[in-house]
Amino acid sequence: MKKWMITHARVQVVFVAGILMMLAWRPVMAQTPPSARVSATQAKRVQVETKISSVTVFMSGAELKRTGNASIPAGRSELVMAGVSTDIEQQSVQVGLEGDLTILSVGVRKNFLNEEEVKEDIKALNKQMEGIDEKLGRQKKSLEIYRQEEAMLVRNQELKTGNLALKPADLKAALDFQKSRLEETYARQLEIEKSMKELELEKTKIRLHLGELNDRKNLSVNEIYALVEADKPVQSRVEASYLVNKAGWFPTYNVSVKDISSPMQMQFNANVFQSSGEVWKEVKISLSSGNPRENNARPELEPWYLRYVDRSISYSQLPSFTGGNMIMGRVVDEKGVPVSNASIQVKGTSQGVVTDANGVYRLNNAAPGAVLVASFIGYQSKEFAALKGFTTVELLESSGNLQEVVVAGYGLSGRVAGVAVEDDRKQRKVTLNTTTKPIGVSTVYQPISTRYDIKEIYTISNDGKVNMIDIKRISINADYEYYTAPKLDPSAYLTARILDWQSLDLLAGEVNLFFEGTFLGKSFIDPATAGDTMSLSLGKDKGVVVKRTMVKDFSSRRFIGANKTETRDFEISIRNNKTQAVKIIVEDQFPISTMKEIEVDRREHDGGRLNEETQVVTWEVNIVPKEEKKHRIKYTVKYPKDKILQLD
Missing domain, CATH: 2.60.40.1120 (Carboxypeptidase-like, regulatory domain)
Structure with missing residues (x-):
């Protein structure tokens, strides 16, 4: 058994080759009897019932595969698969057949007959909807009349007879008449209201049906066709695949x-x-991290020609x-x-x-x-x-x-x-x-x-x-540590450090964070920006209390000559109120002078690790439950007394 598959691009090749052959054999065709030429060009239409069997969903778009069976007669036939969406990439269409036959061409077209049938159905339903609206209008008028009659009967319950007294028989007759009319009025109102509800229900059904027909008219009136030729009748399995746009994950x-x-x-x-x-009904689904719309052509370097810069353009604003x-x-x-x-x-x-x-x-x-x-x-x-x-x-x-x-x-x-x-x-x-x-x-x-x-x-x-x-679902062994920069925010942020994250097959995506049974909010995982270790911030933990206070006894301001000298001394305290020991990274910093008139001196950082380039001080602190630890950072700044610096 042979399986033939032809894409839209190959169709063009076959088509061009066919034209060239026709031109080459024109003298022979001219001598061929007209009846033979007609039988060679006519194709029998074979309707193939297919269903969506599997879907591969990309980050943007999806590839659908339809399968079915066809009885293909000898000679040339046109296999037609109807009910296909108009949301389709025509260049992506592929058709595969099993059997001893040849596929001559493959394509996608709109089924105008089906579209006209749908339009006629829509017209009929719209006309039916107009008839229901007309009935509802008449019912509303009838209901209004009966309600007016009810109001009139209620207002006339007190009979006015002037100075004449009604006989008991006349009074009874009047009361019986009013009762009878009210009962009849109420009954008719109930019947009309029931009828109106039934009409509204029927109208809703028609509206839903119209929505389905409009979807079919707009989205599902395409058909895939394949022109095939067989020397003898063939029972073939048919596969068609194509890409749709309005889908993703x-x-x-x-x-x-x-x-x-x-x-x-x-x-x-x-x-x-x-x-x-x-509708992807009862299908096998695969999810792909690929995106067929991405440009897959590799970049190529072009010659780099140096030119003078146009000074009229402010490149700093670009x-x-x-x-x-x-x-x-x-x-x-x-x-x-x-x-x-x-x-x-x-x-x-x-x-x-x-x-x-x-x-x-x-x-x-x-x-x-x-x-x-x-x-x-x-x-x-x-x-x-x-x-x-x-x-x-x-x-x-x-x-x-x-x-x-x-x-x-x-x-x-x-x-x-x-x-x-x-x-x-x-x-x-x-x-x-x-x-x-x-x-x-x-x-x-x-x-x-x-x-x-x-x-x-x-x-x-x-x-x-x-x-x-x-x-x-994955259970990940992570190293947990806290981080705080109390100069900016006196909070302890819990961070999970994942070492072997490359083996987890993670994609970039939004994260819902839960810690100790509480929803903390959202974060984001982006493997493209992660290094050897992926860090995931889990948010603030109020069980670890951090404070940064100025030690006033050791902070001062002095004036010497034309200069002013200020000393700042801060104490950072960390208390662990949790039931487990924690590790916390604490960071603070010394100011950095940008001019010779400003001098930063007498820096003390209580055993912390100093980054000479950034002047950031880091302490790695391990605290057992209910313990409190403190660290100090102190520095002196000398600058002209007629200037102002922000040192807190």
């Missing part, structure tokens, strides 16, 4: 630390979403993206799905970047506290402060110009794979559930990417919602 992590004497527990989650126009402080974060929509290609710009400058396929931005040399502006087509721009660490920015859909912009919204809600997620646009609460087990996943290492093959069968709806899949 991004990794997130839940990191839980019970205490500093226990291993760190890491849960690796994959967040899968798609709105490609087709954006710089090397070195400096890194500002990182992710841009998401209202439902928590990453927004790729969103713009992040420093307000008032030309410095900016765009987010990657996972909505992540990295901005160098942005001053802490600077105002950043996040923007994307179809969303309201949002200003926020540039803060160290990882910041998640949520963009809201714009209320204007929605007719001109198509915006896909995704939701993150429910309980998936042991993780409960609550989304209310204002606050997201993530709860780590360690009682469930992750699904079976096998990891395949490829030359330029990693693939995770999920063993369970999944259904991913065409609704754009995020489906969270628990890929794996």
Whole structure:
């Protein structure tokens, strides 16, 4: 059995070769009887029923594989696979067949007949909707009439007969008449209200059906065709694969630390979403760290010609993206799905970047506290402060110009794979559930990417919602240590140092941090920026108390001649209120003179390690429970007395 496969690019080669052959054999074809030429060019249409059997989801985009069986007659046939989304990369289409036959061409086209059928169905439903609206209008008018009659009967309960007294028989007849009419009025109102509810329910069903038809009209009216030729009838298995755009996945992590004497527990989650126009029903899913949209062409150096610099251009004002402080974060929509290609710009400058396929931005040399502006087509721009660490920015859909912009919204809600997620646009609460087990996943290492093959069968709806899949859980032996710089912040930050992190197959992603059963907030893992040791900040621990106070008895200010001499003496105290011993790195610093008139002298740092270049002093302190340790840092600065220095 032979298996033939032809891509869109090879179709062009076959097509060109066919034209050249036709031109070469034109005299022979001219002598061929017309009936023979017709039979050679006509193709029998063979409809092939296929279903999506497997999906490989990339960081951006997904490759779908359809499978089915076909009975192919002898001669030339056109195999047609319908119901394919319009969200498809035509160059990615491949068709594979088994059997003794030849594939002549492969392509994608719109099925206008199916589209017309859908349009006719939409027209019929719209007409049905108009009929229901007309019935509802009549029912509302009838209900209004009966309610007016009810009000009139109630107002006329007191009979006015002037000076004439009603006989008992007349009074009874009047009361019976009013009772009868009220009962009839109430009954008719109930019937009308019931009928209106039924009409509204029918209207809702039609509206949902219209939504499905519109999706089919816009997204699922493509068909893949393959022109094949066989010498004899063949029973063949058909495989078709193609790439869709509106799909992807991004990794997130839940990191839980019970205490500093226990291993760190890491849960690796994959967040899968798609709105490609087709339901991935009961399919095998693989997740790839690759991105087929990346430019895979290797760079090549061009000749470097030196030219004089144009002094009219102020190069100091041009954006710089090397070195400096890194500002990182992710841009998401209202439902928590990453927004790729969103713009992040420093307000008032030309410095900016765009987010990657996972909505992540990295901005160098942005001053802490600077105002950043996040923007994307179809969303309201949002200003926020540039803060160290990882910041998640949520963009809201714009209320204007929605007719001109198509915006896909995704939701993150429910309980998936042991993780409960609550989304209310204002606050997201993530709860780590360690009682469930992750699904079976096998990891395949490829030359330029990693693939995770999920063993369970999944259904991913065409609704754009995020489906969270628990890929794996890892117990990591980490070295825990605390860090504090009390001059800046009198807090003890717990840090987990992971030595052999390269063997964990981590991808860049957002982290939910849990320490001693408490949710601490979010961080970010970026293996691209990690060294031999990956450090993960777990946040502040109030069980370790740090204070930095000035020792007034040893701090002074003196005036000698034209100079002023100031002495600063600080005491740093660290107290361990936890039940376990802790190791903490304490840092402070001496000032550095930038001119000869300023002299820094008499530096004392109580046994700390001094970095001569940065003048940073580091103490490594081990403290047992309930113990307190103290360190001192002292320095003297002499400078002209008519100047002012900030020494505190």
